[in-house]
Amino acid sequence: MADSAQVLYSVKGVKKYYPVKGGILRRVKNHVKAVDGISVDILKGETLGVVGESGCGKSTLGRTILGLEQLTEGNLVYNGTNISGYSKKELKPFKKEMQMIFQDPYASLNPKQTVGEALEEVFIIHTDLRGNERREKVIRLLKEVGLTEEHFDRYPHEFSGGQRQRIGIARAIAINPSFIVCDEPVSALDVSIQAQVIKLLKDLQEKHELTYLFVSHDLGVVRHLCNRVLVMYLGQMVELAPVDRLYENPVHPYTEALLSSIPRPVVGVKRERIRLQGDLPSPTNPPTGCPFHTRCPIAKDHCAVERPKWREIEKGHYIACHER
Amino acid sequence: MIESILSVNNMVTAFKTSDGLLPAVRGASFSVKKGETLCIVGESGCGKSITALSIMGLLPSNGKVTEGSVMFENKDLLTLKKEDMRSLRGNEISMIFQEPMTALNPVFTVGYQIREPLMIHHRLSKREAHQKGIELLKRVGIPSPASRMNQYPHELSGGMRQRVMIAIALSCNPKLLVADEPTTALDVTIQAQIIDLLNDLKRDFEMSLIMITHDMGVVAEIADRVIVMYAGEIIENGTVSEIFNSPQHPYTRGLLSSVPNVDDPDFHLNPIAGSLPLLNEKISGCRFHPRCPHAMEKCKAVSPVTFEATPTHSARCWLMEDEEVRQHGGQRAGTL
Secondary structure, eight states, X not given: OOOGGGEEEEEEEXXXXXXXXXXXXXXXXXXXXXXXXXXXEEETTOEXXXXXXXXXXXXXXXXXXXXXXXXXXXXXXXXXXXXTTOOHHHHXXXXXXXXXXXXXXXXXXOTTSOHHHHHHHXXXXXXXXXXXXXXXXXXXXXXXXXXXXXXXXOOGGGSOHHHHHHHHXXXXXXXXXXXXXXXXXXXXXXXXXHHHHHHHHHHHHHHHTOEEEEEOSOHHHHHHHOSEEEEEETTEEEEEEEHHHHHHSOOSHXXXXXXXXXXXXXXXXXXXXXXXXXXXXXXXXOOSSSTTTTTOTTOOGGGGTSOOOEEEEETTEEEEOSOO | OOOEEEEEEEEEEEEXXXXXXXXXXXXXXXXEETTOEEEEEOOTTSSHHHHHHHHHTOOOXXXXXXEEEEEETTEETTTSOHHHHHHXXXXXXXXXXXXXXXXXXXXXXXXXXXXXXXXXXXXXXHHHHHHXXXXXHHHTTOSSHHHHTTSOGGGSOHHHHHHHHHHHHHTTOOSEEEEESTTTTSOHHHHHXXXXXXXXXXXXXXXXXXXXXXXXXXXXXXXXXXXXXXXXXXXXXXXXXXXXHSOOSHHHHHHHTTSOOTTOTTOOOOOOOSOOOOTTOOOOSSTTGGGOTTOOHHHHHSOOOEEEEETTEEEEOTHHHHHHHHHHTTOOOOOO
């Protein structure tokens, strides 16, 4: 991997388990292993994509990295500081550095607050700017994300989905963070609006030298926006590679199947298709050994027993598979 | 020429709202041939789902088809009596929905829900219907179908539920299946399974399929013919290769270049500016002109008529007028 000097955020062996309680005494019976041992270095200025099917733990990973979820195990090292055991108060200066853009911009805005008030709140919490200065800042922000001054006194319901996502983005970039987790920021939007928001995210990244962790199930968007991609399956890492390597030369059978499942908007080209059988197993009771062996077309006996090692197969390209 | 099984002529569907009567579908005309898959594409609010619901007679109580006709095998579905429509629906025309959890009844077993149409429409006994139900579940690729019959919808995964919905929809061998975004809520690997299944079933059951989607990738995989809707109007209509390889309307072109191509590392994303108009927005001329990069003075004033690029390919855009004049020496094609 690249030099440590370039690493912005180092995620080391992160696990996030949710207890499943049952019985009359509500004892912990089992755990949902949402994130089960993820280690990845996020480099300064890059966009790292995290892809996988629903329930693979990609969103939980994003939230855990931002400290929105308690870690079960592992270490988070931000810019050289290990912040994994930090209290809320200790985390505050770091939260200024890290922000999040959510999937559903309507659910993440307070319906009783004007957009101006909502955005001003960020400055009240993190800076000691006064009323007028705050207003000015907010207006500048609105303009930066493609809205206008008039939008300051409007309520969230008066906006379309795309505009609401722009507000969500304005909120995230308000206090000049260096790292933003984007959790499916465009999947709730129509395609023509989706393309506008992707463009905005790209422009802002260039202008503010932002680092993105881009969580998405849309492999087309990921290819367009990301530099490197991490593929997850049932909370575990499956493959990590620079974006073009991953799309042109997927090595793990799950990545291969995932890529060949995407319907292409092209007519008349016959493609080799790999169809996976069955559904995603439950994360409460994941398969033993390699989590993918129950659906894997090339699984052998030992895949059910032994968890495959995470190994580098070429520079910057990692997989966890016994057979490849 | 294969005969059409369904033809929709100049259908207008309007909704009673506090702002008055607002048209959601503004004069849609199209037909579906036997064994053909027609995809209706467009973004949210373009009227694609309302078109399907109008055909099915399932509009919400404030919606009404105010003009036009929907001919299904020489019967106008809009003038049919409620009872006649009910005996047709789920029998000769079936529908599957986006979210199978809300379309299935949570308090009845899968078996109950799959037996119901068979007992009502085909007058099978409970035992016969049960047997047929198991066969159907097997046909749609559900493992251990006999035990699934006794399970409730919440015990199944999203992909399984959609398979159950498809089994129920196919139980009476419909001639036409209307599928409203059937794969949108599913993961890509499951989506691929469902698309393959629909393609297989369509062939085996010799039925026609109307598929509503916003995903151009899905369209390319399944469609024979495509209609593109924008703000309540059909703006382009053609075979799947015509729509993808020589799109005529600027909106169709915009849609195609708004979806990042997975196979092309240098794909240039070219979004359509602006946002979709609201239902109550008054737009003169072409409904797309405020967002159109090629809009001319004429577009702002006069609503475009339908021009033909080929006998199977037409679009509503004034840009085609010049070409039309060149090709046909001034003869203008009529509306569809």
